[in-house]
Amino acid sequence: MARVINFSAGPATLPESVLRQAAEEMLDWHGSGQSVMEMSHRGKEFMSIAAQAEADLRELMAIPANYKVLFLQGGASLQFAMIPLNLLRGKASADYVNTGEWAKKAIKEAKQYCQVNVVASSEDKNFTYAPAQTGWKLSRDAAYVHYTANETIGGVEFHWVPQSGEVPLVCDMSSNILSKPVDVSKYGLIYAGAQKNIGPAGLTIAILRDDLIGQVLPKTPVMLDYKTHAENESMYNTPPTYGIYIAGLVFQWIKQNGGLAAMEKRNREKAALLYAFLDQSNFFVSPVAQADRSLMNVPFTLKKAELDEEFLKGAKSRGMIQLKGHRSVGGMRASIYNAMPVEGVKALVGYMKEFEAKHG
Numbered sequence: 001m002a003r004v005i006n007f008s009a010g011p012a013t014l015p016e017s018v019l020r021q022a023a024e025e026m027l028d029w030h031g032s033g034q035s036v037m038e039m040s041h042r043g044k045e046f047m048s049i050a051a052q053a054e055a056d057l058r059e060l061m062a063i064p065a066n067y068k069v070l071f072l073q074g075g076a077s078l079q080f081a082m083i084p085l086n087l088l089r090g091k092a093s094a095d096y097v098n099t100g101e102w103a104k105k106a107i108k109e110a111k112q113y114c115q116v117n118v119v120a121s122s123e124d125k126n127f128t129y130a131p132a133q134t135g136w137k138l139s140r141d142a143a144y145v146h147y148t149a150n151e152t153i154g155g156v157e158f159h160w161v162p163q164s165g166e167v168p169l170v171c172d173m174s175s176n177i178l179s180k181p182v183d184v185s186k187y188g189l190i191y192a193g194a195q196k197n198i199g200p201a202g203l204t205i206a207i208l209r210d211d212l213i214g215q216v217l218p219k220t221p222v223m224l225d226y227k228t229h230a231e232n233e234s235m236y237n238t239p240p241t242y243g244i245y246i247a248g249l250v251f252q253w254i255k256q257n258g259g260l261a262a263m264e265k266r267n268r269e270k271a272a273l274l275y276a277f278l279d280q281s282n283f284f285v286s287p288v289a290q291a292d293r294s295l296m297n298v299p300f301t302l303k304k305a306e307l308d309e310e311f312l313k314g315a316k317s318r319g320m321i322q323l324k325g326h327r328s329v330g331g332m333r334a335s336i337y338n339a340m341p342v343e344g345v346k347a348l349v350g351y352m353k354e355f356e357a358k359h360g
């Protein structure tokens with residue numbers, strides 16, 4: 001069996017040991033005689049899986065006791081609506097930072113429910129940087145401040161946490177959650193789709209401060225009220241059980257591999273290999289401002305765009321897949337989440353060198 005080196009932005013590569021364990025446990029989880037997929041979500045076996053996953057996530061991220069961890073569905077995209085529905089709490093506006101494709105989607109959805117103040121934007125330079133906080137025009141009466149910690153498509157990451165004063169800070173961490181330690185107490189709400197650094201698609205995690213729960217807009221569907229999930233330990237309806245199980249295995253894998261500080265160290269090493277190569281290359285170009293380059297998603301272009309297809313073809317023949325950039329940006333993108341081994345990045349850089357030597 002040959003596994004590819006998968007640079008997909010999501011669903012993304014998972015730790016091989018996690019997949020092997022899931023395979024071993026597929027037919028008979030811990031002597032229960034059943035697959036996790038077949039278990040009642042209210043039975044003691046699955047309840048123990050969910051409780052362990054939550055406990056491990058709390059430990060990894062040092063989540064304070066006054067925060068709820070919710071296992072939800074609907075992707076990060078549903079959070080774009082759930083956030084204003086739940087967090088406006090009688091206020092008329094919210095502040096958003098516009099850093100690219102994902103921020104734009106969050107903004108568009110929020111506009112259905114409130115006045116959106118775009119307090120900063122990097123649109124002037126085609127979303128290739130994170131706007132410095134000094135230029136943000138925050139409003140004191142905003143219900144919350146929303147930003148996208150890592151723009152998966154543009155490859156722009158905030159390497160600092162914005163200050164929002166008394167106003168709750170809300171963060172889309174879909175593509176860099178668990179890639180480094182974060183101080184959860186600085187946030188009102190952190191949310192992330194699972195399919196990058198957490199596990200399979202279909203699970204969405206929200207980490208939410210207690211006091212923000214319970215003031216939804218009238219007529220909000222029960223399923224879109226954080227209170228529903230907080231009061232029922234994410235078991236109001238049938239949760240994405242298999243996704244929670246795999247996420248739990250990934251959390252254990254992170255713990256066994258040194259936790260978030262070790263993930264950050266490895267992620268920095270991997271990204272440095274790729275960016276160092278890009279910076280000295282006369283053939284490949286990184287479009288993102290140096291200080292704001294993502295450790296997770298590395299977009300790059302070829303100076304001769306007519307060679308894009310040949311580059312991708314050669315990568316594929318060497319077992320490297322999903323390097324094509326997002327259709328809105330073009331070029332290439334290598335997503336190098338936690339589960340991407342350093343050997344994968346070395347193989348990519350080796351191939352890029354070879355390609356440049358031939359075509360540069």
Ligand SMILES: Cc1ncc(COP(=O)(O)O)c(C=O)c1O
Pocket residue numbers: 010074075076077078102148150151152153172173174175193194
């Ligand atoms: C930063 C970011 N936000 C939101 C989304 C949307 O997530 P989902 O597909 O889970 O709705 C993605 C998906 O790739 C993303 O990268």
